[in-house]
Amino acid sequence: MIQRERFEQLYRSGKRSTRQAALLFSLVTAIGFILLMSEERQLAELIWFVLFVPSIFLVKIWARTTTLLRFNSSPKYTRLVRLEFWVAMGLIALYCLLMLTTLLNPEQVGLSVAAAGLYVIGWVVSSRIDQKLAKIDPEHVTHKVYERGKVGFF
Numbered sequence: 145m146i147q148r149e150r151f152e153q154l155y156r157s158g159k160r161s162t163r164q165a166a167l168l169f170s171l172v173t174a175i176g177f178i179l180l181m182s183e184e185r186q187l188a189e190l191i192w193f194v195l196f197v198p199s200i201f202l203v204k205i206w207a208r209t210t211t212l213l214r215f216n217s218s219p220k221y222t223r224l225v226r227l228e229f230w231v232a233m234g235l236i237a238l239y240c241l242l243m244l245t246t247l248l249n250p251e252q253v254g255l256s257v258a259a260a261g262l263y264v265i266g267w268v269v270s271s272r273i274d275q276k277l278a279k280i281d282p283e284h285v286t287h288k289v290y291e292r293g294k295v296g297f298f
Contacts, residue, residue: 145215145283146283147283147284147285147289150215150283150284150285151285151289151290151293153211153214153215154208154211154212154285154290155290155293155294157207157208157210157211158204158207158208160207161203161204161206161207161208162204164203164207165200165203165204168196168199168200168203169196169200172191172192172195172196172199173196175191176188176191176192176196179191186247189247190244190247193243193246193247194240194243194244194247197239197243198236198237198239198240201232201236202233202236205229205232205233205236206229209225209226209228209229212225212277213225213226215281215283215284216280216281216284218280218281220280221277221280221281221284224273224276224277224280225277227273228269228270228273228274231266231269231270231273232266232270235262235265235266238259238262239259239262242255242256242258242259242262243255243256243259246259270287271287274286274287
């Protein structure tokens, strides 16, 4: 499969996962609002910070991983795609733990900064894995190609 076909599949998968994430956003927002109106502020914050952000990332990462696994059956390629997925899952779990600790112990505000820093770590690791995938499979749609293709510069 050529890179253009792969891009189109990734793009369709991305749009579908964005719709799913939007539906999830609506559901979590509604639950959080109901809890807030019933004066359960701490539970509403818990739902928002511990469930909302990680679940959106989970939907997006899952869609990307399942789509990428269809492109190449090489053991190295598959291993790296799965590695990227598990690194993302680990970072999401760590984010949840840090946010939960921050919500239960508000005096530890520094943990929320560390939780935000996980995004940078994830970005760097994902970029490195993406470069290795491109070396293994020349038709791999890198993050850079994908971003350029979304705006019409494929």
